[in-house]
Amino acid sequence: MSSHTVIKQVTKSTFTPSLLRELKSHIDACDFISLSSIKTFSATSASSWRRRLLPFDTAETAYLKAKLAAESFQILNVSICPFRVEGSKVVAFPSTLIQNQLKCYNFHLFPREEQSYSFSCQASYLESLARKGFDFNLCIYEGISYLSRVQESLAKRRNATHLDFKVFSKSRKSVADSLFMERIKARIQYWRKSCLNSNKSPHGDLANSLRQLILGTQLHGERPCMTIDVCSDNQLNLILETVNGISDSLVPLVVRNSLGTPTSVRVVFTSSEEDKSALLSDIDHAEEEQSFNLRGFREVMDLISNSQKPIVSINCLNDFAFFHEKFIAPLPPSLHEFTCSLKMVFPKILDLGHLMKEIGPLKNAMDTSSSLNLEVPFQADRDGGQSNQGRNALKIISLFVKINYLHICNNIEGYFNMFHPTACMELESVGCQDDTNTYLTHQEDIAKLGVHNLVFLWGFNAASSLQLKDKLRKYHPIFHENFDLKVIDRNCAAIAFQRQGAVVELLKEIKPRSSSIENMISDGVIIAGFGAYEKVCRMGLWDGRLADSLQTVVLSDNTNSPLLAEKSTEICWDNEVMLDQNEYLKV
Secondary structure, eight states, X not given: OOOEEEEEEEOTTTOOHHHHHHHHHHHHHOSEXXXXXXXXXXXXXXXXXXXXXXXXXXXXXXXXHHHHHXXXXXXXXXXXXXXXXXXXXXXXXXXXXXXXXXXXXXXXXXXXXXXXXXXXXXXXXXXXXHHTTOOHHHHHHHOBOBOOHHHHHHHHHHHOOSSOSOOOOOSSOOHHHHHHHHHHHHHHHHHHHHHHHGGGOTTHHHHHHHHHHHHTOEEETTEXXXXXXXXXXXXXXXXXXXXXXXXXXXXXXXXXXTTSOEEEEEEXXXXXXXXXXXXXXXXXXXXXHHHHHHHBTHHHHHXXXXXXXXXXXXSHHHHHXXXXXXXXXXXXXXXXXXXXXXXXXXXXXXXXXXXXXXXXOOHHHHHHGGGOOOOOOOBOOSSGGGGGXXXXXXXXXXXXXHHHHTTOOSOGGXXXXXXXXXXXXXXXXXXXXXXXXXXXXXXXXOEEEEGGGEEEEESOOOSSHHHHHHHHHHHOGGGGSOEEEEEEETTEEEEEESSTTHHHHHHHTTXXXXXXXXXXXXXTOEEEEHHHHHHHHHHTOOSSOHHHHHHHHHHHOOSOOOOOOSSOOEEEEOGGGSOOHHHHOOO
């Protein structure tokens, strides 16, 4: 029987513990988990240099761009599809509903727990999503909220109602503390005595109600309670110590305001040990339900993390920067800290984009793949336009299975957690099967260069890249060599030389202003090494044009160094990820 695919659209009304149990059983039965997301921006459609992955971006600069995006934009939905691969077939785990079923879960997200939560949107990308039928109303009104692990920890301290305050008993108390405790003790004992005698009173319900009103008796559920206001942590500690010393039948609950500051202690009276156990059980259940609501979608990410199953995705550096920022903790300042932190949560992440870069040209292999009979049929839920949402996870499976079928990578474990910038694949714009071949064969057009082969040039005035190349050849003999030029914005470009050492030779002549480049400098054209771009990214000079940011770095450099790259790092010089130079090179 052929596999079937059901895309289950999950909103806050259908996000229940039973659904999580179902997902957990599917994750336990699978070998891999396909993961994709849709956000309020796309790195592939962004026009700004600070948002878009450029061919000269190293892993570090690409991470800094991903960090900037994750801190600014929002995740709209996450698609998850557990699966298993046997040869050229996608084999699903058994399902109680449909045998050999492949189930994809598409979770709609929208943050609403934070009072002043705000995020940015890329208008052009949202417009493209709307044209493809993305349901923004469903996302906004029915999206699942979430908190990161750090946010949950803060929220628990802020909203805690159970006795989570550790009591410290002082061996020697001040006179004021002793008087305060005696007054509180007398008040609680008198109130407790009235609770014990309330059922024995011969004066009837009206008299009991008046007595409870005078004593300040309230109800916690169906149990009597009293509230004692506190003004400091010391008072809180003294009250809790007093309550614990009176009777085991009293349960103190700390009440906090919205900022997490204790404001009062609610003392609940229980009639027996069984009643006290039932109360504590109810409190634990309420706290667990509150925690479930606080965690929201992060429950799903915790399931994936706890399973330790390999995650298959694409553009992982960008996506997992978002996942770390939204579901784990704020992003660290460097790529190394990010990978170490992420590996503790998701130890096995396979980036198909990086895998394509590593395995090299696939043209001959793809001729063989024409015989590949892989089908991941799409069987939609009967929910109209929503059914298309979530298919990206299936496209990732299609690409992964083709790689696996071709036996190109025998040691898949060796590619886990490799976060390097690769050409972004816009999954929304390709079909589920055929267009993955185009992406595979495209990789052979990507050249690998070192950052020491690159220089940045700005301040020029040219109508086209060809005109700019002609001008450069007049400035210096080194521009008669083989080099590639890519326009970044209106008056900034990156140049890649084929010959090793050409960049060093050129930059050495900048500071002393040799006669061969005097005309270039007098025309306002400025050149700097890759180190200038690294400093721009590290310093967070994202606003404005790249030329202005590079100029700021050059002017602030007092070392008279050529601003070469600090490390010899390899990059993938990919023509497909460049900006449209016709858009920027205008007179």
